[in-house]
Amino acid sequence: MPQHAISFNRRMAMVTLAAAVVMPGRLLADAGFSGWLSGFAVKARSVGVSDAALKALGRAEYLPSVIKSDRRPAETTRSLQDYIGSAASPQRIKGGQRALSRYPTLLKKIERQYGVPKEVIVAIWGMESSFGAVRGSASVLSTLATLAYEGRRRDLFEAELLAALHILTAGDVSSSRMKGSYAGAMGHTQFMPSSYLAHAEDFNRDGVRDIWSDDPTDALASTAAYLRAKGWAKGQPWAIEVRLPKGFDLALTGRIYSRRLRDWGKMGVTDVKGRALTGAESGALILPAGPTGPIFMIFQNFHVLKTYNYADSYVIGVGHLSDRLAGGRAIQASYPKNxxxxxxxxxxxxxxxxxxxxxxxxxxxxxxxxxxxxxxxxxxxxxxxxxxxxxxxxxxxxxx
Missing domain, CATH: 1.10.101 (Muramoyl-pentapeptide Carboxypeptidase; domain 1)
Structure with missing residues (x-):
C-alpha cells in the first residue's frame, strides 16, 4: 500500500476516534462514516479512480433520510390498485401524450434504432422522473456512500459507488451535476451508475453521454439501449389482461409456468373480451391481486422490464401506462378488498x-x-x- 495512503488512513482514524469520544448519536454515526469513507477511498484508488474523483468522494455526507427511504420503497408499501392508479393516472397519461407530441422525430428514431416502442420509453420516463421534472437533487456520491456504509446491501452499493467514481474519472459529468434519487439513480430515466457505464448512449453525437441535461435525448436513447441489451422482444407485448374459467387450477399460475397461448386457450383462458387465446407464443399467468383481481398473461418483455425495477407492481405500472399511451384501454378487472x-x-x-x-x-x-x-x-x-x-x-x- 502506498505510504501516502497509510498516512491518510492514520489521520482519518485519529479524527474518527476523537469524534467518537465527544460526539453522541448522529454525530457518532457521521464519525464512523468518515472512517469508512477513508478506507473505501484507498480501495477506489487501487482500481484506477482519479485524484479529482477521490476529492469529490471526500466531500460525501452521511444521509440518514436515505436509509429511511430505502427501507420503504413505494412498490412494496402500496396496494396494487393504488400503485397502478398513480402510475397510469389521467395526469401522467396526459404528460406522456405531451412528451410523445413534443419529441415525435426523436422518439421514432430511437424506436427504429433499438426496436423498443416509444410508448414504453416514455412510460419509463414518466414513472422515473415525471418526464424530467423530478430527477433528484441528492448527491449521488453521498447517497451511494451512505447506503454502502449502512451495510444492508453493502456489496451492491459499493459496486455502484465505484461505478460513479469511474464516471467522474472519465469526465462524463462533474460531481456537482451528478445528482439523483435516494437510491443513487440518475437522470431522466434514473440510471444506476453501473447501468450508465454499460448502456449510456451519446445519441445526439455531441461527444458526451449526458443523461443529466435538460435535453432528454441521451437519457431516452440510453433507456432503449438498455432494454434492447436485456433482451427486449420487438413486436411482443409485455403482457395482456386475461380471464380464467371457473374452477381453474391456480397451481398452474405463476411466472415460472409458461405455456403456449393456444394451450392456455384450450384450458379456457380468454382475453378480456372472452376470446380464447391462440398462437404459438409462450406466456405465463400472474395474479398480482389474487384470482379475483386483474390477471395478466406475461411475456418476455415483462421479464426485461423487471431488470429495470424488480417489483411486479412497477412493471405492471410501466406496462399499463405504455398501453394507455398507445391507445389501449384501462385495466378491466376490479380490485378485491381482500x-x-x-x-x-x-x-x-x-x-x-x-x-x-x-x-x-x-x-x-x-x-x-x-x-x-x-x-x-x-x-x-x-x-x-x-x-x-x-x-x-x-x-x-x-x-x-
Missing part, C-alpha cells in the same frame, strides 16, 4: 410465518406476489403437500 380472500393482517402473518421457518416470502407487508408464492410452494413441497403456491386462511392455520 386479495386471496385474506385480510392484510392475515397475509402479513402468513409471510412472517414462512419467513420464520426459513422460507423467504419477502418483507411481511401483506402483498403476496411471486416471491411469496414461491415460498409457499417451497413450504408445501417440504411437507409433502400438494404444491399450489396459493395463499389461504387454511395454510395460515397450518403455519400458526
Amino acid at each position: 386479495p386471496w380472500g385474506m385480510t392484510t393482517t392475515e397475509r402479513q402473518a402468513l409471510q412472517k410465518a414462512l419467513n420464520d421457518l426459513g422460507f423467504q416470502a419477502g418483507r411481511p407487508d401483506g402483498v403476496i406476489g411471486e416471491k411469496g408464492r414461491a415460498a409457499i410452494r417451497a413450504f408445501e413441497a417440504s411437507r409433502g403437500m400438494s404444491v399450489t403456491g396459493v395463499p389461504t386462511v387454511q395454510l395460515l392455520a397450518i403455519l400458526s
